[in-house]
Amino acid sequence: MKLKETMTPAKSAVMLSITALVLTVYVWFFLHAESQISIAILLVAAILAVILSRRFGATLLVEQSAARRPRLSRWLAVGCGLALIAAFYSSHFVLLMLCGVLLYSTACLGLTVQFGYSGVANFAGAAFFGIGSYATAVLASHTAIPHVLVIFISGVIAAVIGSLLLLPVLRTRGHYAALVTIAFGILFKTFIEVNDVLGGPQGLQVPGMNLFGFSLNDGFSLFGLEISFYVPYALLSLAMFAGVYALVNALERSWVGLSMDVVRTDETAASTFGLHIVRWKVIAFTMGNFFAGIAGGLYGMIIAFVAPNNFTFGDSLLMLSIVILGGLGNIAGLIPAAMIVLILPEKLQFIQEYRFLLYASLVIVILLFRPQGLLPRKTRIFFAKKGS
Amino acid sequence: MMAGQSLISVDKLTMRFGGLTALDELSMTVHEGEILGLLGPNGSGKTTFFNVLTGLYKASSGSIFLDGENILGKTPQEIYRNGVARTFQRSRLSLSLTVFDNIVIGDYQHMQHGLIFNLLRRKAFRAEYDVYVEKVKALLEIFSPPLVDRLFEPVDSFTMIDRRRIEVCRALLSQPRLLLLDEPSAGMTHDETDELMQDILQVRRKLDKLSVVLIEHEMNVIERITDRCVVLNYGKKIAEGSYVEITADPYVQTAYLGEAA
Numbered sequence: 001m002k003l004k005e006t007m008t009p010a011k012s013a014v015m016l017s018i019t020a021l022v023l024t025v026y027v028w029f030f031l032h033a034e035s036q037i038s039i040a041i042l043l044v045a046a047i048l049a050v051i052l053s054r055r056f057g058a059t060l061l062v063e064q065s066a067a068r069r070p071r072l073s074r075w076l077a078v079g080c081g082l083a084l085i086a087a088f089y090s091s092h093f094v095l096l097m098l099c100g101v102l103l104y105s106t107a108c109l110g111l112t113v114q115f116g117y118s119g120v121a122n123f124a125g126a127a128f129f130g131i132g133s134y135a136t137a138v139l140a141s142h143t144a145i146p147h148v149l150v151i152f153i154s155g156v157i158a159a160v161i162g163s164l165l166l167l168p169v170l171r172t173r174g175h176y177a178a179l180v181t182i183a184f185g186i187l188f189k190t191f192i193e194v195n196d197v198l199g200g201p202q203g204l205q206v207p208g209m210n211l212f213g214f215s216l217n218d219g220f221s222l223f224g225l226e227i228s229f230y231v232p233y234a235l236l237s238l239a240m241f242a243g244v245y246a247l248v249n250a251l252e253r254s255w256v257g258l259s260m261d262v263v264r265t266d267e268t269a270a271s272t273f274g275l276h277i278v279r280w281k282v283i284a285f286t287m288g289n290f291f292a293g294i295a296g297g298l299y300g301m302i303i304a305f306v307a308p309n310n311f312t313f314g315d316s317l318l319m320l321s322i323v324i325l326g327g328l329g330n331i332a333g334l335i336p337a338a339m340i341v342l343i344l345p346e347k348l349q350f351i352q353e354y355r356f357l358l359y360a361s362l363v364i365v366i367l368l369f370r371p372q373g374l375l376p377r378k379t380r381i382f383f384a385k386k387g388s
Numbered sequence: 389m390m391a392g393q394s395l396i397s398v399d400k401l402t403m404r405f406g407g408l409t410a411l412d413e414l415s416m417t418v419h420e421g422e423i424l425g426l427l428g429p430n431g432s433g434k435t436t437f438f439n440v441l442t443g444l445y446k447a448s449s450g451s452i453f454l455d456g457e458n459i460l461g462k463t464p465q466e467i468y469r470n471g472v473a474r475t476f477q478r479s480r481l482s483l484s485l486t487v488f489d490n491i492v493i494g495d496y497q498h499m500q501h502g503l504i505f506n507l508l509r510r511k512a513f514r515a516e517y518d519v520y521v522e523k524v525k526a527l528l529e530i531f532s533p534p535l536v537d538r539l540f541e542p543v544d545s546f547t548m549i550d551r552r553r554i555e556v557c558r559a560l561l562s563q564p565r566l567l568l569l570d571e572p573s574a575g576m577t578h579d580e581t582d583e584l585m586q587d588i589l590q591v592r593r594k595l596d597k598l599s600v601v602l603i604e605h606e607m608n609v610i611e612r613i614t615d616r617c618v619v620l621n622y623g624k625k626i627a628e629g630s631y632v633e634i635t636a637d638p639y640v641q642t643a644y645l646g647e648a649a
Contacts, residue, residue: 247507250506250507250508250510251506251507254506254507254513255499255500255501255506255513256501256503256506256507258485258489258492258493259493259496259501261482261484261485261489262482262485262489262493265482265483265484265485266480266481266482268444268480269476269480269481269482270493271443271444271463271464271465272442272444272464272468272473272474273468273473273493273494273496273558273562274464274465274468274469274496274497275465275493275496276465283503379484379485379486379540379541379542380485380486380489380540381540382517383514383517
């Protein structure tokens with residue numbers, strides 16, 4: 001409490017800039033690291049840094065600075081993203097991983113609205129992601145609709161198909177509702193597998209994105225440098241994540257977020273004060289599936305090929321584990337959690353099959369010491385205090 | 389006191405849970421602007437009556453008229469919009485949410501719920517939000533000024549007494565016509581109960597015609613603040629009248645103390 005008074009807006013800005021710089025450099029090293037030694041050093045360094053900065057109150061200072069200057073912290077985060085994309089301008093593989101992190105996180109923003117805010121657990125996140133990919137594959141191959149619109153329509157299709165689930169999900173509670181979504185996820189994968197029109201088990205080709213007459217798959221060079229064709233895709237993914245993040249962030253700090261929280265925590269009190277339980281759950285479920293759908297649509301265009309095996313129950317679990325590992329309901333935790341869940345196993349290739357063992361143990365250890373996730377959800381503050 | 393028009397009139401209200409009759413042909417009236425004490429031993433149907441009145445339970449038969457309109461069978465949401473607000477016997481606050489969050493939701497009916505308004509028109513939202521912050525602060529100023537400085541702390545860090553005050557504020561924020569208080573003094577000392585009741589009376593002076601129904605076991609609270617009492621036993625009304633009248637009533641004495649030896 002006392003510290004709060006000492007954090008002036010100017011000090012907060014400096015604090016945040018330093019944090020952003022350190023994190024960017026760290027992620028850059030992490031993405032660059034190839035050898036087992038360097039990865040091990042980086043992991044140990046991260047764990048030590050987290051422990052030490054908590055011990056000496058640095059974490060608290062950063063949190064307070066971020067609360068003080070929310071807009072600045074968001075722009076710095078976008079800046080970090082841009083810097084990393086620029087640093088890896090020619091590395092296909094790293095850029096592809098970054099796209100994956102950003103778009104999985106976008107889908108997880110949707111899951112946060114569903115699970116974190118209104119309490120509707122969705123174990124079919126990957127299915128809605130997949131619906132978006134398949135819708136994009138079909139629409140982009142067979143129609144002349146502009147691709148930006150195709151992505152949007154894919155989101156709408158995911159939301160509409162999701163509304164088929166509304167009745168069983170709303171009639172059941174808790175574990176039972178979760179079971180309904182699990183069944184749907186399996187149904188989706190099986191349906192795609194047996195459906196020859198959608199390519200069956202072999203899957204479908206997805207055309208690359210064509211943005212205002214530029215085909216993104218062509219690749220280009222700038223100032224004599226070969227730029228990976230993944231760079232524009234990474235920028236688009238960053239833009240999509242940032243846009244959805246801004247929306248969900250506003251949602252949490254509004255009557256909508258408050259209503260969803262009250263519906264989640266006490267349905268009886270909620271109805272006594274006029275809240276329509278069904279209305280808020282429908283809005284959350286539909287909105288979440290839309291976000292998963294648009295993320296899936298763009299992801300499909302990036303990987304150029306979609307198959308049923310990309311959207312299994314395991315992938316849905318991966319998404320939920322990102323949501324929970326990041327800190328249920330705290331959207332700022334999604335990116336670090338997605339990095340751990342998606343990039344770490346790739347980086348641990350050298351121990352082969354053991355990588356999943358190590359990675360799974362790490363997730364368990366993190367949740368053992370931080371049961372609320374990496375960045376637990378903060379108490380809602382609608383608007384930051386005006387600068388003094 | 390002021391024998392105004394009847395705000396609530398209940399006629400032959402019956403509520404059965406399987407073989408148990410929780411409310412048995414209950415008929416009673418709540419007048420505009422009065423404070424009515426609802427008494428009775430444990431299990432006599434007081435809380436069930438609140439739950440039926442607020443639409444949480446569907447009564448088996450009978451009718452409840454609110455200002456001439458039958459509200460039996462309406463949803464809790466509709467009844468709330470008709471101006472009925474309540475507190476719960478066991479506090480029902482969202483513990484992880486702040487004091488402000490918990491109180492402000494009480495005026496849900498007047499908030500703008502649109503997605504466009506909430507997500508995209510942030511300036512307009514901010515203006516509405518600022519008005520609500522002032523409203524909530526003004527109400528807390530009456531009930532517990534120290535809470536004003538802790539407006540954005542989560543409710544789970546507060547004592548039971550503060551939580552109860554927060555619940556009363558939540559119920560009062562929408563300026564209801566009828567306030568239902570389910571044992572507000574449970575777990576409180578005499579002084580604290582006194583203070584809470586005085587605060588409620590103070591709000592009532594500002595809110596024209598607010599009626600209050602109070603479930604209470606503390607007899608001195610009943611004596612000091614109610615205009616009239618209704619006593620229930622086994623879901624039936626066994627007595628009605630002023631505090632002096634009902635305490636002199638032999639049926640009431642039997643219900644509370646058992647058969648005279």
